[in-house]
Amino acid sequence: MPRRALRNVDPALDISAHFFPMGDSSPSWTPERWFKGNAPIELEVGSGKGLFLANAAAGSQDRNFLGIEIASKYARFAAARLARLGLTNAVLLCGDGKRFIRDCVPSASLAAIHVYFPDPWWKARHKKRRLLNASFVQDVERILTPGGALHFWTDVQEYFTTGLAVIAASTSLAGPFEPPARPAEHDLDYRTHFERRTRLHGQPVYRAEFRKPLR
Ligand SMILES: C[S@@+](CC[C@H](N)C(=O)[O-])C[C@H]1O[C@@H](n2cnc3c(N)ncnc32)[C@H](O)[C@@H]1O
Numbered sequence: 001m002p003r004r005a006l007r008n009v010d011p012a013l014d015i016s017a018h019f020f021p022m023g024d025s026s027p028s029w030t031p032e033r034w035f036k037g038n039a040p041i042e043l044e045v046g047s048g049k050g051l052f053l054a055n056a057a058a059g060s061q062d063r064n065f066l067g068i069e070i071a072s073k074y075a076r077f078a079a080a081r082l083a084r085l086g087l088t089n090a091v092l093l094c095g096d097g098k099r100f101i102r103d104c105v106p107s108a109s110l111a112a113i114h115v116y117f118p119d120p121w122w123k124a125r126h127k128k129r130r131l132l133n134a135s136f137v138q139d140v141e142r143i144l145t146p147g148g149a150l151h152f153w154t155d156v157q158e159y160f161t162t163g164l165a166v167i168a169a170s171t172s173l174a175g176p177f178e179p180p181a182r183p184a185e186h187d188l189d190y191r192t193h194f195e196r197r198t199r200l201h202g203q204p205v206y207r208a209e210f211r212k213p214l215r
Contacts, residue, residue: 006049006073009080018087019079021072022095029104034091035064040111040145043068045097045131046118050078052192057082057090063111065090068097098136105143112149113140117194120156132163134170141171144212151179153191153207155198160206167210175210 009015020034031041040063044052047067057065067090069075075094082090093100118131132152140150150173154160164176190196198205 006077009076013080013083015076015079015083018082018091019076020091020093021075022068022093022100029106029109031064031066034066035089037064039064039089041066041109042112042114043101043105043110044114044116045101046070046115047078047092048074048117049193050074050081050092051188051190051196052114052116053078053090053092054081054085054087055188055191057087058085061089063089066093067091068093068095068100070094070096098131101136101139101143105139107142108145110143110148111145112151113144114151116151116153116192117155117198118159120154120159130159132159132166134166137167137170137173141173141212146212146214148212150175150210150212151208152210153195153205155194155203155205157204157206160208164208171210173210173212176208177210179207179209181205181207 031038042056042063042065044065044067047053047069050067053065053067067078069078069092072094075092079092082092115131121127121129144150152163154163167173184190184199188196190199195205
């Protein structure tokens with residue numbers, strides 16, 4: 001399914017407290033810049049339009065939410081959504097989530113990692129570009145706190161099966177557990193925009209959750 005063109009972000013809206021470009025050189029782990037206080041942090045990789053971050057941050061004020069999105073126009077759009085809602089516990093980093101996780105995120109520092117509808121890279125020769133590979137899931141295991149969760153949802157059954165196999169072969173994460181599906185109660189009551197459009201098209205969503213063992 002192709003993506004619809006994005007609305008422009010209102011240039012008068014101040015997104016400076018919600019949008020942080022990582023830049024090409026030495027991105028760093030600076031939660032004190034992003035959040036007030038030191039509540040547990042959850043990370044979403046590939047935030048798209050930011051629906052998950054907005055709903056999760058509004059619903060869990062006792063947690064901080066960090067989104068990382070590689071496409072600048074989507075990162076700005078998502079940051080604008082957070083700014084308009086006045087959320088102080090969610091921000092967007094613009095950059096490569098794989099690199100950020102590998103090079104910047106300290107071990108045992110995140111309460112949860114969310115990966116929703118990662119790009120499927122359909123062609124066989126492009127599959128190596130997929131986000132979920134052995135080194136990514138090993139990094140995920142390293143940066144989760146004991147008891148922390150990895151959430152992986154997709155509409156691509158083959159990616160789901162391969163992703164679960166990679167997690168089983170490369171990590172000690174417990175799972176997969178299947179979170180229950182529930183009916184949407186309003187138009188934006190979905191985990192993400194991709195979940196919304198998949199379900200509105202009557203297509204299945206494959207959901208899995210994993211937990212890092214306590215010790
Ligand atoms: C198919 S979209 C899904 C967006 C959103 N998660 C949703 O479910 O609506 C995948 C998103 O991941 C982003 N992305 C792809 N590779 C990335 C990477 N290495 N780091 C951060 N974001 C990435 C893409 O730009 C795109 O916005």
